[in-house]
Amino acid sequence: MKLSDFDYHLPQGLIALYPANKRDEARLMVVDRVRKNISHHVFSELIDFLPKPGILVRNNTKVFPARLLGRKNPQGGKAEVLLLKELEANHYEALVKPARRLKCGQVIDFDLVSGTITQELAGGRRMIRFDGAPVVDHLETIGEIPLPPYINRDVDENDKERYQTVYARHTGSVAAPTAGLHFTPAVFTQLRENNIEIIDVTLHVGPGTFRPVKSDDLSKHVMDYEEYSLTEESMARIKNRKLPLTAVGTTSVRVIETVLTVSDPPLSGKTNLFITPGYKFLGVDHLLTNFHLPRSTLLMLVAAFGGTELIMKAYQAAIAEKYRFYSYGDAMLIL
Secondary structure: OHHHHOOOOOOOHHEEOOOOHHHHHHHEEEEEOOOEEEEEEEEEHHHHHHOOOHHHHHHHEEEOOOEEEEEEEOOEEEEEEEEEEEEEEEEEEEEOHHHHHOOOOOOOOOOOOOOEEEEEEEEHEEEEEEEEEOOHHHHHHHEEEOOOOOOOOOOOOHHHHHHOOOOOOOEEOOOOHHHHHHHOOHHHHHHHOEEEEEEEEEEEOOOOHOOOOOOOOHHHHHOOOOEEEEEHHHHHHHOOOOOOOOEEEHHHHHHHHHHHHOOOOOOOOEEOOOOOOOOOOOOEEEOOOOOOOOOOOHHHHHHHHHHHHHHHHHEEEHHOOOOOOOOOOEEEOOO
């Protein structure tokens, strides 16, 4: 496969800048791999298509207010910091803008705290040391939810709730597992009443989810590592499952497939599993996902699961039917 096999043209107006009025009012495209059939529904009808009894695996990571807007000290120019993870007490790995002008020793002032760039890391990243009290105690005040770059608008109060799944529990992501944004407590009640058991896993989504694939030879692309974890109970239920399993989003898929590739996987670790067409899935029977960017690793995973020809046909149907795309967009269920 070549990078160009995963290209398509999306009219700018189909990029969802805001979520649907209600989570489960998003549209739902159902793609049947056996019948090669595509049909159009609403997310609240999800229960009509899932096998019963069955299993649904979801990623319960929580997005944190990782984007900080500050000013260089003493120069006064604007500086933007995207915190990635805490490496040691009050020391964070981060991405910065403007990267060329933010070097070691630069102090950046934010409301309530200041940080100093102490090291330049690989991939244009920086190590930042924050002074004083733990910066995590101030993030709700000085930070904002890091919306993806294609949502080209200011963050508003609604994003704090809507760019987060209703079941988010473990803080650590800089991007939401967006297939889960459509679920409501009522939908989960409906699933449980129909004998669909719900399993939680955690994969903290990093900025690599937006990193473009630059080589036309997909074998040369290396995914960034992302941290995952799950409980002993969840591990056992996945490894010993006897019911059809639906994965909510590509992040859940990567956790499931990662832990099934070895006989005695750790309950927590890192994965850079890159799934492209030709991959043999070990644990996922159905996939619920959103509509992804052209040439992205996310689209490649979806094509690997649904078949490239069928998935690209589904994307053209979504464009024709004016589905809403990307993080705040509509959903696709692949059976």
